[in-house]
Amino acid sequence: MKYRFTQKLFGYFFHNSCMKQAKAQHLSLNSKAIKNEYKAVLERADDIGKSHLMSSYCMGAYFIALNRKTSLSPEECFSLYKDGLYNNKLFHMVIGNADSYLDEKKLPGRKKWSEESHLRRYKNDWVLDIIEGGPNDDFVLGYDYHNCGICNLCRDEGCFELAKYLCRMDFVLADMMDLKLTRTQTLAENGAYCDFRYGRKSQ
Numbered sequence: 633m634k635y636r637f638t639q640k641l642f643g644y645f646f647h648n649s650c651m652k653q654a655k656a657q658h659l660s661l662n663s664k665a666i667k668n669e670y671k672a673v674l675e676r677a678d679d680i681g682k683s684h685l686m687s688s689y690c691m692g693a694y695f696i697a698l699n700r701k702t703s704l705s706p707e708e709c710f711s712l713y714k715d716g717l718y719n720n721k722l723f724h725m726v727i728g729n730a731d732s733y734l735d736e737k738k739l740p741g742r743k744k745w746s747e748e749s750h751l752r753r754y755k756n757d758w759v760l761d762i763i764e765g766g767p768n769d770d771f772v773l774g775y776d777y778h779n780c781g782i783c784n785l786c787r788d789e790g791c792f793e794l795a796k797y798l799c800r801m802d803f804v805l806a807d808m809m810d811l812k813l814t815r816t817q818t819l820a821e822n823g824a825y826c827d828f829r830y831g832r833k834s835q
Contacts, residue, residue, distance in 0.1 A: 633679045635671050642690035643670050646713075649723065650698065653716035661702050669697035677785055680757040684745050685781060689756075692782035692798055696789055710797040714804050723808075730810045730832050734772045739764070742773075749779075756784040763829070771814065771829035780819045780826060795820035806830065 633639070647667055654661050673693040680689055698709045717723050742762050749759045758781050763774030786795040799818045806813035812831045817823025 633674050633677045635675050638686060639674050639690055642687050643667065643674075643694060645720075645723070646670075646691060646694040646717075649716035649720045650694075650712055651716075653712055653719060656719075657712070659704075659712070665701040666694075666697050669701050670694050673697055673785075673789060677788065678754065678756040680754045680781055683754070683757050683781065685758050688798075689781045689785060691801070692785045692795070695798055696786065696791060696794060699791070699794060706794055706797055710800065714801065717801075718804065718808065727805060727809055733809055733811060734830065734832070739773075752779075756781050756788075765829075765831065771812075771831040773830045775826070775828040777819065777826040777828070783819050786820075792820075799826075802828070 647663070647670070650666075651661070651663055670693055673696050674690070677689070677693065680686065683689065695709065695713060698704070698713065699706055702709065704712065739762075746760050746762045749757065752759060757779070758777055759779035761776040761778070763776060765771040765773060780795070782798045783792065783795045786792045786798075796818070799820050802815070803813055810833055812833045814829040814831075816827055818826045820826075
């Protein structure tokens with residue numbers, strides 16, 4: 633994959649969040665080494681085109697770099713990443729809230745994304761089905777992911793065991809948006825697919 637503006641921007645965002653959190657926790661980390669490894673991971677990575685989940689692909693690449701270039705355990709890296717994003721006010725603004733995420737006007741675009749994903753133009757990109765919640769369901773919007781870019785990236789980098797930590801980040805992001813996320817299985821932990829079900833916390 634070519635390391636372009638989009639990848640640099642996401643990397644800057646994740647790195648800035650983590651380094652601020654590291655400073656707050658009085659951790660001494662090699663900032664330059666982490667940034668260089670993030671770039672190297674993405675330059676080795678298979679291209680996923682203009683994927684809807686490029687930010688997640690970059691998030692995975694940065695998590696790999698953070699694990700490789702610090703003495704922190706994967707669990708400690710996850711905590712640093714999670715707290716760094718949670719304390720970033722701009723990130724809260726960018727990801728929105730339950731109303732914006734569950735807006736019905738976005739459904740046609742999501743269905744088109746799902747259809748296009750099944751063409752599998754890029755082997756590392758996500759492949760998904762959209763699941764609409766009905767009147768008797770306890771969710772509004774669901775996704776079944778049959779191929780996961782983060783799992784593929786971690787596998788390619790020889791660190792598949794790290795993918796499950798990024799799966800946990802989904803619950804962090806849902807909480808930040810005031811969403812309820814239910815999930816019973818993930819590809820990262822040998823599930824048949826990842827079954828995301830989103831609703832409002834009040835549901």
